Amino acid sequence: MDFLQKIMKPMLEGTAVSLEIFFLTLLFAIPLGMIVAFGRMSKNKFISKPVRAYQLIMRGTPLLLQLMIVFYAPYYIVGRTFDRFASAIIAFVINYAAYFAEIFRAGIESIPQGQYEAAKVLGYSKSKTFFRIIVPQVVKRILPPMGNETMTLVKDTALAQTIAVMELFRVATNASSRAFSTIPLLVAGLIYFILNYLVEKCYIKAEKKLDYYK
Amino acid sequence: MPVIEAKSVYKSFDGVTVLKDVSLNVNEGEVVAIIGPSGSGKSTLLRCLNQLINIDSGSITVCGMSMVNTDEKGICKYADKAALHKIQLKTGLVFQNFHLFPHYSVLKNITDAPMQILKMTKEEAQNKAYELLEKMNLSDKANAYPYQLSGGQAQRVSIARALALSPAVLFFDEPTSALDPELTVEILRVIKNLAKEKMTMVVVTHEMSFARDVADRVVFMDNGAVIEEGAAEKIFTNPSSERIKQFLQHFSV
Ligand SMILES: Nc1ncnc2c1ncn2[C@@H]1O[C@H](COP(=O)(O)OP(=O)(O)OP(=O)(O)O)[C@@H](O)[C@H]1O
Ligand SMILES: [Mg+2]
Numbered sequence: 244m245d246f247l248q249k250i251m252k253p254m255l256e257g258t259a260v261s262l263e264i265f266f267l268t269l270l271f272a273i274p275l276g277m278i279v280a281f282g283r284m285s286k287n288k289f290i291s292k293p294v295r296a297y298q299l300i301m302r303g304t305p306l307l308l309q310l311m312i313v314f315y316a317p318y319y320i321v322g323r324t325f326d327r328f329a330s331a332i333i334a335f336v337i338n339y340a341a342y343f344a345e346i347f348r349a350g351i352e353s354i355p356q357g358q359y360e361a362a363k364v365l366g367y368s369k370s371k372t373f374f375r376i377i378v379p380q381v382v383k384r385i386l387p388p389m390g391n392e393t394m395t396l397v398k399d400t401a402l403a404q405t406i407a408v409m410e411l412f413r414v415a416t417n418a419s420s421r422a423f424s425t426i427p428l429l430v431a432g433l434i435y436f437i438l439n440y441l442v443e444k445c446y447i448k449a450e451k452k453l454d455y456y457k
Numbered sequence: 458m459p460v461i462e463a464k465s466v467y468k469s470f471d472g473v474t475v476l477k478d479v480s481l482n483v484n485e486g487e488v489v490a491i492i493g494p495s496g497s498g499k500s501t502l503l504r505c506l507n508q509l510i511n512i513d514s515g516s517i518t519v520c521g522m523s524m525v526n527t528d529e530k531g532i533c534k535y536a537d538k539a540a541l542h543k544i545q546l547k548t549g550l551v552f553q554n555f556h557l558f559p560h561y562s563v564l565k566n567i568t569d570a571p572m573q574i575l576k577m578t579k580e581e582a583q584n585k586a587y588e589l590l591e592k593m594n595l596s597d598k599a600n601a602y603p604y605q606l607s608g609g610q611a612q613r614v615s616i617a618r619a620l621a622l623s624p625a626v627l628f629f630d631e632p633t634s635a636l637d638p639e640l641t642v643e644i645l646r647v648i649k650n651l652a653k654e655k656m657t658m659v660v661v662t663h664e665m666s667f668a669r670d671v672a673d674r675v676v677f678m679d680n681g682a683v684i685e686e687g688a689a690e691k692i693f694t695n696p697s698s699e700r701i702k703q704f705l706q707h708f709s710v
Binding site for chain 2: 355357361362363364365366371375376379380383456457
């Protein structure tokens with residue numbers, strides 16, 4: 244009991260860091276993902292091709308490696324490294340934006356052309372069509388894949404330990420090796436589980452809320 | 458005054474000419490039926506008249522406002538954005554597959570454009586919507602969502618949605634082709650009633666008896682061109698071109 248009490252405080256602090264990574268990633272990766280999705284759908288090849296290349300790199304290489312490159316590359320280029328936490332956020336954001344963009348693109352492309360035509364004939368401007376007619380339908384359709392990605396993100400925050408960000412998993416590993424005990428790791432596992440339970444609940448709730456139409 | 462004046466419209470897709478020198482005039486209060494075999498360019502013509510696609514050359518004028526014009530040098534120019542928007546509101550289009558907005562209730566489907574586009578107040582828009590729903594015999598469906606409607610009901614809602622903007626002319630692209638025969642009758646009845654109220658309409662249809670009954674004028678298209686047009690009675694009983702006779706043989710009118 245004593246041991247548990249002793250490790251709980253640093254573990255909760257680690258959890259706070261993990262949550263910061265989680266929320267900041269969502270905050271920046273969602274808008275960036277939208278921009279990327281539009282870039283990818285652009286008819287201009289000079290935009291869509293590079294955007295696709297970026298997405299391919301982000302989705303085709305380990306996030307672990309991307310974290311290391313974002314953190315260590317500046318050392319080789321400008322001779323110094325930058326803040327670990329900020330580097331982690333950058334790596335997560337550019338990685339997740341690539342995945343989110345694919346979800347957004349699939350969602351937007353799944354809306355039948357007839358919806359655009361009906362709106363156009365009724366005099367809706369392009370932006371009104373997008374925000375009033377298309378987006379609400381896209382949101383409903385992308386909730387399940389977004390739920391998946393969001394749950395993966397909760398667990399992926401643990402990767403920030405590779406550049407020594409003191410998030411939950413790193414705190415747990417440290418406590419575990421110091422005390423020769425697996426309990427901190429199990430506690431960490433439980434915390435990730437609880438977080439994802441909450442994430443899942445949010446998505447279920449959102450899906451229920453949009454259940455009023457098909 | 459003609460509501461629609463289309464002159465010598467040409468349109469091609471990837472080098473294939475789909476509309477060849479098509480001209481069409483529609484006068485106020487007139488009901489025009491467009492008939493013709495599949496692929497003859499009927500939908501394409503309606504889509505040009507509703508600004509869903511741009512023509513290659515020719516001219517289109519709606520209620521005296523020029524949408525697009527081609528000068529002597531052959532340069533085809535569309536009006537500016539504001540004018541096109543104004544013209545857009547003069548024309549309404551009812552699709553074969555309704556294209557209702559699934560996330561809006563029936564009422565919202567009808568009121569959203571008047572409120573968003575015409576800046577009507579909620580009350581005005583709703584009064585008008587209820588009036589239209591009553592006309593469409595759908596008063597009890599105001600709060601339903603499109604997925605809860607039968608095809609015939611959905612099509613009537615889409616007609617109400619188009620009428621809510623008080624267009625000067627309403628186009629229908631095979632409004633009954635996605636419906637069962639019984640539901641077809643109910644849509645045709647709605648169009649008939651609109652005709653009685655002197656609503657200007659252009660209906661692309663494969664329902665020959667309906668065209669004969671309701672249309673003041675019938676336009677027969679084949680292969681991207683208007684082959685013949687005239688009073689419904691004349692086209693159906695005494696067409697001058699061999700091609701229409703052949704076409705009409707497929708239908709027992
Ligand atoms: N967006 C497009 N791109 C390429 N070709 C097209 C396009 N739209 C129509 N076409 C072609 O134009 C021709 C006329 O098509 P349209 O849909 O206007 O015919 P229709 O008379 O409405 O036929 P139906 O009775 O089957 O509806 C067809 O050969 C069609 O393949
Ligand atoms: Mg057609």
